[in-house]
Amino acid sequence: MRGAGRIIGFILIALVAGRPSASAQEFRYSTLSKETIGIRLKQVAGKDSQRKEKLKELFMEAGCSEHLHEQPVRGSKLPNLECVLPGSSDRTIIVGAHFDHDTSGDGVVDNWSGASLLPSLYQAIKNEPRKHTFVFIGFTGEEKGLVGSRHYARTMTEEEVERTDAMVNMDTLGLSSTKIDGTGAVEKLIKALAYIARKLNLPVAVVNVGAVGISDSQPFAERNIPAITIHSFTQEAWNAGILHSPKDKLSAIRMDDYYQTYCLMSAYLVLLDLLLPLSTDAGSR
Numbered sequence: 001m002r003g004a005g006r007i008i009g010f011i012l013i014a015l016v017a018g019r020p021s022a023s024a025q026e027f028r029y030s031t032l033s034k035e036t037i038g039i040r041l042k043q044v045a046g047k048d049s050q051r052k053e054k055l056k057e058l059f060m061e062a063g064c065s066e067h068l069h070e071q072p073v074r075g076s077k078l079p080n081l082e083c084v085l086p087g088s089s090d091r092t093i094i095v096g097a098h099f100d101h102d103t104s105g106d107g108v109v110d111n112w113s114g115a116s117l118l119p120s121l122y123q124a125i126k127n128e129p130r131k132h133t134f135v136f137i138g139f140t141g142e143e144k145g146l147v148g149s150r151h152y153a154r155t156m157t158e159e160e161v162e163r164t165d166a167m168v169n170m171d172t173l174g175l176s177s178t179k180i181d182g183t184g185a186v187e188k189l190i191k192a193l194a195y196i197a198r199k200l201n202l203p204v205a206v207v208n209v210g211a212v213g214i215s216d217s218q219p220f221a222e223r224n225i226p227a228i229t230i231h232s233f234t235q236e237a238w239n240a241g242i243l244h245s246p247k248d249k250l251s252a253i254r255m256d257d258y259y260q261t262y263c264l265m266s267a268y269l270v271l272l273d274l275l276l277p278l279s280t281d282a283g284s285r
Contacts, residue, residue, distance in 0.1 A: 027270050028128045032120050034259045040120060041174075041258070042250060044112040048100045048140070052078055055099050055115055055138045059083045062119035063126060064136075073140055073151045080148045081138040085122055087130045092163050093272055094135045094225075095121060096149065096216055097170040098142030105248030111142070113232075113253065114170035117262055124266035125273075132165065132273045139216050142171075146216055153219035165276035167227040169217035170265070174258035175232040175242065177203040178265075183210030184218065186226040189272075193228070193264075196271045202264045209233050230265065232257065 040058060045051045059068050059081070067084035081099070097114030101107020118136045125134065141147025156164070166189060178197070180190055190206065197204040209231060217227040237243070242252050 027267060029124045029266050029270050030127060031124055031263050031266050034255070037117070037120055037259055037262055038255060040116045041108070041113065041253065043116070044106060044108050044250070046106075048078055051099045051101070051112065051115070052081055052138065052140070055081055055118070058116065058119040059122065059136075062123045064119065064122055071152065073148050075151070076141040076144075076147050078140040080140055080152055083118070083122060083136040085126055085130075085134040085136070087133040087273075089131045089133075090163050091132045091165050091277065092135060092160070093132045093165055093269070093276065094137060094167040094220065095170075095269065096137040096139055096167065098139040098148065098216055100140055100143050100148075102143050102244040102248070104244050105246050106250065107248055108250045109175060109248045109252050110172045110243050111170075113173035113258065117170060117173070117265065120262060121265055121269060125269055128270075130270075130273045132276070134269065134273075142216055146214065146219060149216035150219045153223050153225075156223065161223050161225060164220075164225050166272055167217055167220035167225050168265075168269070168272070169215055169227065169229040170231075171215050171229055172231045172233050172243065173261050174253035174255070175237045176234050176254065177205070177232065177257050178261045179205055179207040179231050179233065181209050181215065181217075181229040181231055182206045183208045184221050185228040189226055189228040192271055192275060193230075193268050196267050197264055200264060200267055202260050204264065207231070207234060230261070232261065 043054055045054050064083040069082045070079040071082055072079050098111050099115040115138050122136050139148035215229045217229045221227040242248055
């Protein structure tokens, strides 16, 4: 599958120690076609074990095979699926989404929409130089209490935690334009996403969903890793009763919004690689 190369040049504004500093930067990444993103979304499987295997297949299709691992998870029959994209430094950015689902619906929105984007985001940035090592993780057991993400975060060593500059979680995409859950999210990660969205002329808004439920970013935030969750949930979606119901199916996805989220997230990962770490002091975390 071939992607459309993107090169974006502009002045990058970074907030460092509360003061703006500017430097010329050039973004390089390759987005896949809307058709390819749609095909991967449609490949949702019925059982969680099949979803894990399909996600593994998509990672390999994207070119991640040598650094593709399964992490056994205590309390789950299924493992986490981890694809590592090495960088030039020991700094790390984690990008995650859960692949399990509530069986009352097809679980396309919650959360094959997030999981199936992981290989496509890997592809978007894999061919360009990067500082950070990116770890793309398909989490198991989110619907049973964040089982996979809690296991992953708790088994990280102190050194691994210190080297991790951000955890970006994707959960429930395509119901509307890109949304940020501000509940517990690090402000500088929110500002970075808002900044790149403006530069790309793509919509983004903060819609807190803490009252609806917790997400896979929480275990990382509990270990003082800067974290953010990207979603698309709205009051309208809540009123329509889409999640954890038979209404959670492919037809609930608004494909234009979903593809825009993919494009925005591709650029966002490049921006985070350029920006982070924002500071070496503990307060920045």
